[in-house]
Amino acid sequence: MQFVQSDIMTHRGSHFDLGVKTAQWMQQTPLLKNREKEWRKRMPRFDIHIKETYDIFQTYAPHIWEEIKGMQEVLNLPSNQMVLNFAHYRFTPLTNSGCTVYLGNDYMVRNYDYHPATYDGRYLLFQPTDGGLAQIGPTSRVTGRMDGMNEAGLVMGYNFMHRKKPGDGFVCYMIGRLILQYCKDVEDAIKLLKTIPHRSSFSYIVMDKALNHAIIEVSPRSIDVRYDNTCTNHFQLLTHENRNYTKESKARLDRLNQSTQHQLNKFDAFELFNNPDFDIYSKLFNSWSGTIHTSMYEPQQLAAWISLGENSKPTYFDFQQWLNGTSLDVSTFKGYIDTDLTFATY
Template sequence: MQKVKTDILTHRGSHFDLGVQTAQWMQQTPLLKNREKEWKKRMPRFDIHIKETYDIFQTYAPQIWEEIRGMQEVLNLPTNQMILNFAHYRFTPLKNSGCTVYLGRDYMVRNYDYHPATYDGRYQLFQPNDGGLAQIGPTSRVTGRMDGMNEAGLSMGYNFMHRKHPGDGFVCYMIGRLILQYCKDVPEAIQLLKEIPHRSSFSYIVMDKHLNHAIIEVSPRSLDVRYDRTCTNHFKLLTHENRNYTKESKERLDRLLKQTPNGLDKMHAFELFNNPEFEIYSKLFKSWSGTIHTTMYEPQSLKAYMTLGENKMPTVIDFEQWLNGQPLDIHSLYGHIDTDLTFASY
């Protein structure tokens, strides 16, 4: 059992200055060196187009481009390397993963299942002054988000479906960031997902402060919306897009459905996801589908819950208090995962 840690960083100000702060944090970790090692082990199966990537960011996320510029100011890397590592927009010229989501009456709880070597080990609270919504949540590949909540109460997570027949488009963790950055409610999230180009096939799960919720099934070719409260790793509507092997995903969904009665208390739901004995939490780290964190978001109270690893009470952060100027009194999160694989920032 390995002890793991996530740094909590806060920033109030511009996206450019956030990029500077982020790069300074990266310089204190081996994250970039570890990313370079990963690229050497598996060459990118996509192209880098600087002009096209710049243009797409000016259309959909100009502030995030400024964040990347701020990082470049500190890291002093060429633009093609910045795009490779931080822009997360892919051009066409796999690994399996998990993730489980349950939407309660007024909360969303989620397990993030993937490979520890891809995990930043960074949790971000960001209140921009130059456009976009304030956000809270764990970062993914530095500039992306794998789940989170924004100041409007919109909460988001995503689940992997497959990467066959990819298109030119944003990858999941940048799409998660765009949802939190620019959408205040479920209808706006659905509209954004209809407009932007998608690299791969994922389900995006959202809940807003009005307790509207949706599971948006997306591939590079199509999109559909369902209003269930559970999601694993297969489409229910875009079934023609499913990968060939969905048995494990369907079995995990069945276990989840059997253990989530109507009105399930939020802390019981969190335990259900975080305690391995309930068989929602996964230890398949070497298969790229081990549970690294469990998160929960309350859109109406703006409270965020986070636990690294298994069988641990969550840390609760009152995002609304932080937005109102109260400083955060914690700087790290700790937990244990049953693997010797290390985070990218170790």
């Protein structure tokens, strides 16, 4: 059992200044060195086009491009390296992951299942002064988000479906960031997902402050929306897009549905996801689908909870109070995961 820790960062200010602050944090970790080591082991299966990527960001996310420029100011890397590592837009010239989501009456709880070596180990509260919505949640590949909540009370998480037949487009963690950055409710999120280009096939799960919710099934070729409360790693509408092997995902969904036949309070739901005894939490880290964190969001309260690893007491964030100017009294949260594989920042 390995001890793990995530840093908590807060920033009120411009996207460029957030980029500067993020790059300074990166310089204190081996994250970039580990990322470059991964690229040497496996050549990227996509192309990088700087001008086309710049144009895409000016259309959909000009503020995030400013953040990348702030990072470049500190890291002093060439533009192709910045686009490769932080823009997360791919041009076409595998790995599996998990993730499970449950939407309660007034909360969303999810397990983020993937490989520890891809995990930033950074949790960010960001209140921009130059455009876009304030956000809270764990970062993914530095500029992206795998789940989170924004100041409007919109909550987002995503689940992997497959990477076959990829298209030119944004990858999942940048799409998660775009949803939190620019969407105020479920309707906004659906509209954005229908507009932007997608690299791979994912389900994006959203809930807003009015407690509307949706599961948006997306591939590079099509999109559909369902309004269920549970989601694992197979499409239920875009079934023609599913992988050949969905047995484990369907079995996990059956276990989740059995456990949630009656509405759970948020603490019981969190334990269901975080305690391996209930068979929702996964230890398949070597298969790129072990549970790294369990997170929960309450959109009406603007409250967030997160824990690393298994059977871990969640850390609580009152996002509304922070938005009002109250400082945090914590700088890290900790846990244990049952693997020797380490985070990208170790």
